[in-house]
Every structure is written in C-alpha cells, then in structure tokens.
Amino acid sequence: MQISINAEKCTGCMACMEACSEVFEAAGDKSAVKTPLVPRGCEATCRTVKNSCPAEAITITN
Numbered sequence: 001m002q003i004s005i006n007a008e009k010c011t012g013c014m015a016c017m018e019a020c021s022e023v024f025e026a027a028g029d030k031s032a033v034k035t036p037l038v039p040r041g042c043e044a045t046c047r048t049v050k051n052s053c054p055a056e057a058i059t060i061t062n
C-alpha cells in the first residue's frame with residue numbers, strides 16, 4: 001500500500017501526523033510522508049486518516 005499527500009491541498013492541520021507519526025511528518029507548514037510505502041501495521045490507521053483528512057489531500061494506492 002502506497003500513500004501520498006497533495007501539498008497544494010494540505011492545510012497543515014496536523015491530524016495525520018498526530019494519528020500516525022510513523023508515516024507522516026511535518027514539512028514546513030504542511031505534512032509529508034516519510035515513506036510512500038506504508039508499513040503493514042499502519043495500513044488501517046492510514047485508511048482512516050485518508051478518509052478523515054479535511055482537505056482530501058491524501059491518496060492511497062495499492
């Protein structure tokens with residue numbers, strides 16, 4: 001499972017970083033992914049984070 005963030009849409013609300021610091025990190029006033037390949041143990045959390053991102057900035061692909 002791969003994940004990415006559209007930096008143009010991201011508002012920097014920090015919700016994803018608070019939910020999963022293994023995958024998301026701060027990049028200036030936005031969020032970025034530490035690694036596009038989601039660790040297996042983080043997959044469920046990342047799906048939830050994607051669905052709850054207020055900016056719909058997160059994309060998940062298999």
Ligand code: SF4
Nearest residue numbers: 010011013014016053
């Ligand atoms: S939850 Fe969405 S809008 Fe908020 S920091 Fe993460 S990617 Fe950006």
